[in-house]
């Protein structure tokens with residue numbers, strides 16, 4: 001449904017009631033959308049280079065080009081609504097604002113000093129990722145992309161980083177296998193797209209073994225710090241599955257096709273140092289000093305100018321985005337078919353029916 005003039009006016013009033021300053025970047029976007037919605041494309045003369053404030057406003061408005069007034073009005077209403085819900089969530093202790101925590105069943109989201117930390121938080125299941133966790137992570141990343149977060153960090157609670165997709169996601173889904181596979185492909189597509197499009201620095205603090213999708217996703221991170229206890233393992237063939245999270249593209253690009261094949265086809269498990277040698281990991285730290293060294297470094301990085309980091313990331317990612325989205329699309333279609341294959345169903349069944357440990 002298109003936003004009406006009344007929705008637009010309500011949104012303008014809502015902006016004044018925001019509990020938290022949304023930051024300059026969002027304010028410029030709101031200004032630009034407001035001008036575009038009310039006056040149409042920017043025809044004002046460009047302010048001089050030293051007129052910083054008016055130039056930033058002009059740039060933001062001018063960047064909207066010939067965006068139709070109705071679309072600008074809709075985008076303004078959507079943006080205000082996302083700000084209101086994230087500020088509401090923050091005030092309930094659920095969003096990504098500084099000092100607040102969001103706790104869902106399997107992830108813990110905390111924010112401090114410009115760093116939003118998303119912790120896989122199911123240590124008794126080695127932080128396996130449930131259907132709900134995929135959705136909660138999408139929400140946490142959406143919040144972190146618009147609030148005052150500077151750097152977003154993923155890590156794991158307990159001895160594992162994550163054992164990847166929870167293999168009971170499919171066996172416990174309501175409806176038939178076909179319905180579960182369709183739903184899985186939709187969720188996976190959106191989940192990976194959120195990482196491809198995430199606009200701010202994204203860092204993984206890999207505290208222990210990582211399996212499956214928690215490894216493949218690392219190809220979409222900006223930095224990966226690993227404890228020397230961490231291992232990296234993608235047993236897709238053992239599970240009758242195929243690579244996801246754009247790893248069929250990022251891994252060969254990063255490590256060469258021969259090394260990528262050892263991981264993605266043959267399920268070779270890498271040590272942290274091997275993963276570093278192949279470009280998947282930025283730096284390896286001894287377990288004894290891992291947390292202190294990494295967090296000291298991240299706190300320093302979080303003080304760097306956020307817009308500069310965001311713009312640099314945009315430049316780095318820009319030429320790859322279209323390709324990454326296309327790869328994600330194809331991987332999800334392939335996986336959907338794999339999930340319905342005998343090879344995959346047998347592998348999942350043998351995991352869920354394995355004998356309990358004594």
Ligand SMILES: CCCCCCCCCCC/C=C/C(=O)SCCNC(=O)CCNC(=O)[C@H](O)C(C)(C)COP(=O)(O)OP(=O)(O)OC[C@H]1O[C@@H](n2cnc3c(N)ncnc32)[C@H](O)[C@@H]1OP(=O)(O)O
Nearest residue numbers: 125126128131163164165166167169173180184188212213
């Ligand atoms: C409606 C459909 C929604 C779908 C949603 C979207 C789907 C997107 C899918 C994207 C594709 C992703 C692919 C992958 O990630 S493939 C990789 C999957 N992971 C694995 O194959 C790892 C399986 N686990 C193991 O091999 C071992 O558990 C592990 C080596 C990790 C640890 O071994 P260890 O002996 O140390 O510990 P336990 O095996 O005793 O584990 C402790 C308990 O944790 C449970 N566990 C561990 N990993 C998983 C898992 N991945 N899924 C479910 N449960 C897991 C394990 O069963 C133990 O539980 P219990 O104590 O209750 O027995």
